[in-house]
Amino acid sequence: MKWSKRGLIFDPTKHKLANNCLEFAQSPQTLVFDDFVRIYFSARQKDFDTGKFLSHISFVDFDKTFKNVLHVSDNTVIELGGLGCFDEHGIFPINILKHENKILAYTCGWSRRVSVSVETSTGLAFSDDGGLSFKKAGAGPVLTASLHEPVLVGDSFVKVYNNSFHMWYIYGKKWIKAQGNEPPARVYKIAHAVSPDGINWYREEGKPIIADSLNENECQALPTVIKIGDRYHMYFCFREATDFRKNRDRGYRLGYAWSDDLVSWTRDDKHAGIECSETGWDSDMMCYPHIFECDGKVYLLYNGNEFGRYGFGIAELDKDFIK
Amino acid sequence: MFTWQKQGRVFNPADIKNRAWLNEFAQAPSVLIFDDVVRVYFSCRPPANENGQYVSYSAFVDLNRKNLFEIKRVSESPILNLGELGTFDEFGTYPVSVIKHADEVRAYYGGWTRCESVPFNVAIGYGVSKNGGETFEKSGDGPILSYSLDEPFILSGPKIRKFNNQWYLFYIAGKKWILDNGKPEPVYKIRMATSDDGLNWVKHNKDLIDTKVEENEAQASPDVFFHEGKYHMFFCYRYSADYRGKNNGYRIGYASSDDLINWTRDDEKAGIDISVEGWDSEMVSYPHVFELDGDVYIFYLGNQVGRFGFGLAKLISYKP
16 A cells, blocks of 8 residues: 655644643544535543543544635534443544444543543444434443453444444453553454444454554554455554553554455555654654545545644545555 | 241351451342252452442352251352453452352352442453352453443342243343432442343343332342242332431332233332341341242341341242
8 A cells, every 4th residue: 555645634723622622633533525524533621620631522624625624613523421421531532434324423432440541432323413413322332341352442443344334443451550650551452343233233252353563462443444446454553552652662653454355354564555754743653543535535544643632634545556 | 928037137247257358248148059058149348448448259158058047168268359450340249149050150240340430330240160159260351241322331230040941130230320419329220131041141121120219219139039920029229319328228129020021010019128126127138039948038138238247038928
């Protein structure tokens, strides 16, 4: 694969965001309309009770050159969960699926824990107003921790292929105990679930589908999949389990894998066709990739340094790779 | 109508020495019947930590089958380990319900984790014993039954049963957390799931038992047994707030069913209530009914939800 970078296209600090969010535009994901593209992202509000962050979903509408911002959402796109719910302390990310004239959203809900920082699960919501706002299918999740996927289910990405709903998501294998200045660290992997209706999901539990490249504690996140010709391509991000926030050598990079049958995946990072820049907004880190098609072109949205504190950028797949 | 004759307290955790993890509480009794003893599983706690927080373990006491007031043995260690860092049962395994299956014993239990905005969350875990119910091994680090669209939190109080070759799990699921003077208190209702193998569960996704004392009534310990052509459920219920004392605390309720799905609540028929004085004078809760050598018994908790142990009553008569 080969991508041409077009640079940073959205900096959240230069716009007024709903819910008093100030920074971060993480995990950009699209809903493509006839004459514009809506890009959802997670921004952060400071929780004054605890000093911690709350992630809220917002969106920006771009024209199809991705150079002009048409509109930034000024209302709440989806409410955070109620007291004690899985998504009480944030929704990050959100994945949008248009299917048979319905707009569905798969959310990753965050709730805080005591011995570790957080637990996550996947929720489901629907939009009746063209993606301006979403209502939840229930107060609980559609996919959560289970016998062999004991913690941290989330980052769901859903596509319909061959009349079946396919979900790629991550699950936590374990938490590594705190060491020195390092808080408890999670280890998560990419897995796959299928569904006849997008609501009831079936998974072969605890089966990572992407081989590790760093070591067994490699953290893999945010899978995104596209079919080009007869081949499925997956991008994701991966990092070391510890010391990944400020140490450039251990932070997120984009990984790549391909499959011809949606069952076995061949990891092939060296053919990802995109890497960190020498300088600038994506020179230390690249993460939270999202691939989408628009008017015959294939694009990749992603975050750069500091997990997307200063926004996201876009790259375009070279025409030679679109058959 | 059930008529019970109270026999008194069978087990008081304060009487047990040399087990730091069994300091107080003997909650949610459930039995496994052997040739010579009746093994009663229960949940207990070591002293609270410096922040007043508890962990909860499960254990058992073996009672002489011919005299349920004679303690033969108390388990030397908890029957289940607490979970790993960050997992659903890191801070407690309570309550537990067991069943014999082929040459193993299976345990279904509530696993407790601590949360920031509310004090805890619970999901249902699973363990297997290959040594006759002495200890149980988990087959994974996660829960076997957990949260879903309509059951957003607190899946707890499992009671495992097998009727007509079908596995049934009666349990509770949280409806909401309410704030009582700023303190979060959970509201939960009785639910059910079915399974062909006891491992893969299909939720029924409905409240089984009507709510009586108030909309936010909390219901727990759905204990189901078959007797004289009918299914009977004893359970306990309480008010949503200020329920740690006599007035709003737990009482034992009753419902019956012909099909395990449609239940008719009629607490008048339960036939067991608080005593005028003594260890069960403020509340009665967590009933467990079992048959032994031609008689029917009920174990239940008394004041402070089993802080001071559990007692026994014997069925004197039953009229439908």
